[in-house]
Amino acid sequence: MFSRRMFLGAAAMLALAPVAWAEGSCGTSIEFVDTPKEAAALAKKEQKLVFVLHVSGHFEDPRFT
Amino acid sequence: MNALANPEVGKFVNEYFVSSFQKVATFKIVNGQKQGGNVASYFCAPDGRVLHCIAGPVDANTFLKEAKWVVETTKKAMKEAGDDGAKFKAFFRNAHAEKLQRETGLVVEPVTYDWSPPSEDDALQFRDPTGRPLAPKLPPPPIDGPDVKLQEKELALRQAGAAKAANTPGMPGYCTDKAGRRWNIGNQGKADQIMAAHCMSKIESIYGTVFETILGEKISTKPVEVTTPFPWRPESNLRKIKPEDLR
Numbered sequence: 102m103f104s105r106r107m108f109l110g111a112a113a114m115l116a117l118a119p120v121a122w123a124e125g126s127c128g129t130s131i132e133f134v135d136t137p138k139e140a141a142a143l144a145k146k147e148q149k150l151v152f153v154l155h156v157s158g159h160f161e162d163p164r165f166t
Numbered sequence: 167m168n169a170l171a172n173p174e175v176g177k178f179v180n181e182y183f184v185s186s187f188q189k190v191a192t193f194k195i196v197n198g199q200k201q202g203g204n205v206a207s208y209f210c211a212p213d214g215r216v217l218h219c220i221a222g223p224v225d226a227n228t229f230l231k232e233a234k235w236v237v238e239t240t241k242k243a244m245k246e247a248g249d250d251g252a253k254f255k256a257f258f259r260n261a262h263a264e265k266l267q268r269e270t271g272l273v274v275e276p277v278t279y280d281w282s283p284p285s286e287d288d289a290l291q292f293r294d295p296t297g298r299p300l301a302p303k304l305p306p307p308p309i310d311g312p313d314v315k316l317q318e319k320e321l322a323l324r325q326a327g328a329a330k331a332a333n334t335p336g337m338p339g340y341c342t343d344k345a346g347r348r349w350n351i352g353n354q355g356k357a358d359q360i361m362a363a364h365c366m367s368k369i370e371s372i373y374g375t376v377f378e379t380i381l382g383e384k385i386s387t388k389p390v391e392v393t394t395p396f397p398w399r400p401e402s403n404l405r406k407i408k409p410e411d412l413r
Contacts, residue, residue: 130176133185137214137369140186143411145212150240152183152233153208154170155190155373157383 172226182237204381209236215366221353221380255366266358271324273310277363304375307363311343325350337382356380
């Protein structure tokens with residue numbers, strides 16, 4: 102009984118907890134680094150291209166992503 | 167429309183690109199309504215030169231199609247050009263002109279030499295109050311007209327596709343050719359038209375043109391600021407790179 106109450110309590114806490122965003126993804130499915138300069142340095146090292154997003158709005162507004 | 171939240175887009179972008187963002191313009195909230203505000207996506211070489219761009223918000227399929235085009239074209243260009251930078255640039259600008267022709271039926275002459283912007287020391291150079299020159303507005307190459315090799319039905323089909331393409335509200339979704347005729351082009355066609363002359367230029371010389379010419383947004387007169395557009399979220403969310411990762 103005690104363990105069941107603890108389980109229900111933990112479930113309630115999880116439900117009330119704020120949404121945890123994936124690290125670096127800023128609410129998208131893309132991982133962002135801090136600056137384009139860092140992105141360029143990392144891309145050179147990892148033999149990748151660079152993706153730079155220029156925004157003047159909110160990511161969370163679906164019209165802008 | 168939330169392309170960047172799409173898992174397939176995320177998987178592809180994370181596999182082939184290292185991503186970052188910058189805030190370049192502002193928006194206002196007037197009576198609870200947002201005025202202004204937009205987005206532009208740039209696919210660049212590791213040295214910061216722009217290979218391709220998407221102007222404005224698009225759906226996940228369109229985004230993925232454009233991102234895959236960049237990766238495939240880069241592979242072909244590297245194979246074709248080897249270590250020759252000028253050849254690589256010419257290949258990419260030609261590829262943009264071919265893409266425009268394939269998607270809209272319109273012909274543009276790729277420019278394989280570089281437009282030189284006014285010098286920063288030029289006495290006539292307009293500057294913002296901080297003394298920094300404004301981002302240049304690059305001239306797009308002129309549209310010659312429709313591809314004469316296309317049958318009328320095929321041209322009509324491609325033009326119908328261009329008419330359906332995303333276009334910024336308030337901006338014309340058409341272009342005018344050398345004979346003064348109007349043709350459907352859409353945002354992506356306009357981006358390819360600009361890229362046919364200016365791709366492989368640095369991002370700071372292209373973003374002003376994309377924001378002002380295609381999206382109709384006034385860019386900030388301040389230099390591009392690396393500030394977060396997510397003020398409600400701690401910056402610690404960002405992926406941290408340790409100096410040893412770059413060695």
